[in-house]
Ligand code: FES
């Protein structure tokens with residue numbers, strides 16, 4: 242479990258005033274709620290009275306109220322009212338619930354699960370397009386390896402095969418020639434871009450353009466986010482257009498990974514926003530289902546004597562990703578052992 246990070250708890254538009262959502266992130270059951278004045282709070286999903294789920298309760302004013310005996314907690318997790326106590330009785334000091342730091346950025350609500358002193362090093366990934374473009378999103382619980390999920394979006398060679406019936410033509414093809422990935426790698430991230438052969442159908446070509454190549458950008462931020470960014474240049478009377486897919490992922494428990502896919506777009510079907518939304522939702526649901534079938538079919542990642550991947554020369558991108566991943570996981574495990 243890689244804890245010293247900001248993780249995406251939910252989207253801003255999912256959490257209305259007075260609403261409660263529950264989540265499980267790295268084994269921690271949490272409750273996220275928005276008070277009547279709009280304040281967002283993330284607490285452990287456990288009432289300190291009898292250890293039942295706080296998420297079974299409801300929001301009352303600026304408090305979350307446990308549904309069992311009505312104890313009320315403020316947004317820092319401190320118990321503010323116990324209805325069964327006489328007004329001159331004191332609320333016990335121990336009556337408080339673990340509280341997590343929370344921020345709202347890029348239309349998403351993020352919570353920090355790690356050590357306080359490591360917080361300045363943790364960054365929310367730059368999902369900048371979500372601040373200005375429309376988006377659709379969906380959540381998927383995957384029974385499989387976090388590492389495999391982490392790479393699945395930008396793995397360059399899988400698109401031709403896994404997505405051969407869905408977005409292969411839109412995204413373009415890769416033939417024998419190894420692409421130049423224009424790769425740039427830092428301590429905790431990688432990014433780059435390369436060209437895929439435009440094999441769009443005639444209808445897609447009329448809309449997306451006749452250029453020989455489709456420009457594909459990608460990025461990965463250890464340990465929880467990746468990006469795929471397709472750029473379609475201006476063509477006929479159409480302006481340049483863009484489609485960006487983000488994936489955010491985290492360990493739910495030892496066997497399950499949450500994969501959140503977000504698709505955002507610019508100037509695609511802009512005269513019919515409803516159609517654009519429907520189109521993007523259809524595409525994203527289809528491609529994520531295609532991916533999950535393969536991600537869940539790998540049963541060896543959990544095995545102590547697991548089979549190693551057999552990487553070959555054209556797997557350059559996978560190789561660089563694996564190096565970055567293993568190095569950071571090792572450092573994380575070392576720190577956890579020292580604690
Ligand atoms: S269990 Fe929550 S108030 Fe009693």
Ligand SMILES: [Fe+2]
Pocket residue numbers: 393394399400403404528532
């Ligand atoms: Fe995929």
